[in-house]
Amino acid sequence: MNLKMNGRDPSGILNKTRELPDQLLKGWSIGKAMNPDIDIETYRQIVFCGMGGSAIIGDLARLILSDLSLPFLVNRGYDLPSFAGPETLIVASSYSGNTEETLSCFEQAVQKKCAVICITSGGTLQKRAAELDYPVFQLPAGYPPRTASGFGLGVLLSIFESQGSETVNEVSLNESVRFLKGLDSVWSNPENPECLPYQIASKVQGRIPLIYATEDKCQAVGYRWKTQLNENSKSQAFYVSFPEMNHNEIVGWMRHEGIESYYCQLLMIILKLPDDHFRNQMRMDLTQKLVKADGGLVIELKAEGATFLARLLYLLFLGDLMSVYLSYMYKVDPADIQHIDNLKAGLAAVK
Structure with missing residues (x-):
């Protein structure tokens, strides 16, 4: 492509x-x-x-x-x-x-x-x-x-x-930048079989991604994934943190006849850091097993990098590029934010 x-x-x-x-x-x-x-x-x-x-x-x-x-x-x-x-x-x-x-x-x-x-x-x-x-x-x-x-x-x-x-x-910071540039040499070419952002975009295409990460270590990146999918890909996406989702949202993944019409469109994306609390890592593993047992679709992405900074940036960069590739798959301009522009115009008309 x-x-x-x-x-x-x-x-x-x-x-x-x-x-x-x-x-x-x-x-x-x-x-x-x-x-x-x-x-x-x-x-x-x-x-x-x-x-x-x-x-x-x-x-x-x-x-x-x-x-x-x-x-x-x-x-x-x-x-x-x-x-x-x-x-x-x-x-x-x-x-x-x-x-x-x-x-x-x-x-x-x-x-x-x-x-x-x-x-x-x-x-x-x-x-x-x-x-x-x-x-x-x-x-x-x-x-x-x-x-x-x-x-x-x-x-x-x-x-x-x-x-x-x-x-x-x-x-x-310099070490993290060198690490990101190494990733970019691979991730900037979607024809490279190791282009992970493009691979993920292919799995997200046509589905509604629900993104999960831990509140204390990765909340910002999980939320960034959601908003980049919204703006770049012109698609809906949702974010909730671990462990909070284990106290409510996990029940929404229980498969039954009433939600069958949309259940297969849902895609669980878990962003995982080795820095996450060990109990949260257990929660992520158990949550996946439960959802997969009901036939739910799950992608787990493990951060790479030598430092916490590098690992956060790895997941950030991955999500940003993925959202742009998904916009290409959807045949939309990633720069287009017409609804935001129209909303601002409406607000400007009323002071």
Whole structure:
């Protein structure tokens, strides 16, 4: 299959997605070049404000920076939590700089006299931050936000490494980048029999994927799989965490006549890390057995990589590429987000 000639990716989403390794390095260098005057020990909590592709980097950072001494909350919405104040560090993340929910939180942070740093490529957020002399980490412009996550994640990791986090450093980041580039040399060619993202896309095609990963180690990646399938592939997908799904959703996999009409369309995808709690690993194994015994379809994907960072990025990169390949199979443009554009236009008409 010649993906370049099928005319389904005029915006080059595949190539932008493949930039993840280089974006991480670029973001890291942006963070180090800024070197803002921040001492997180002077704050009581960190609140990361963002939506969509600009929010997922907060989710990922929260997992990776597990040794941070402060609570790290990812806030998706219009309002800051009531506890936000002068002892709160607000990270306002909006790739476009015009995300209305993030701008709302930014203005509230100003009123509450919070400390604020901004991650953006421009727009109103950059303008307001400059007016108030807040630190701005300027990202390269020209990308759909979901294809620019590597920039923002690199910035965040750089900032908190400078604050004493030992879970990531320049050496481990470079090792992870080399690892991703090795994967890209195989995964960027769907005609290669070892192109795992394309193989998975072939299994997802025509089905409704339900994605599962552990809450404390892989939640961000599982949710990213869901949203990338939504946006790139124009398809429905769902995500729930282990062990929570074992207390409710697992019962929904019990096969019976009432759900037979759609049961065979469901596909369970389990994202597994060796870092997962051993009891959660047991839960994943037992859950698969139960679902398979009822004739359910299951794919288990085990993360590879020498470090926790590399393993998270392995699964992230795998899902991103898979969703683009699935868009080709569905013959849709992965860049098209017409429903989002129409929704924004409707909102703009009512102030």
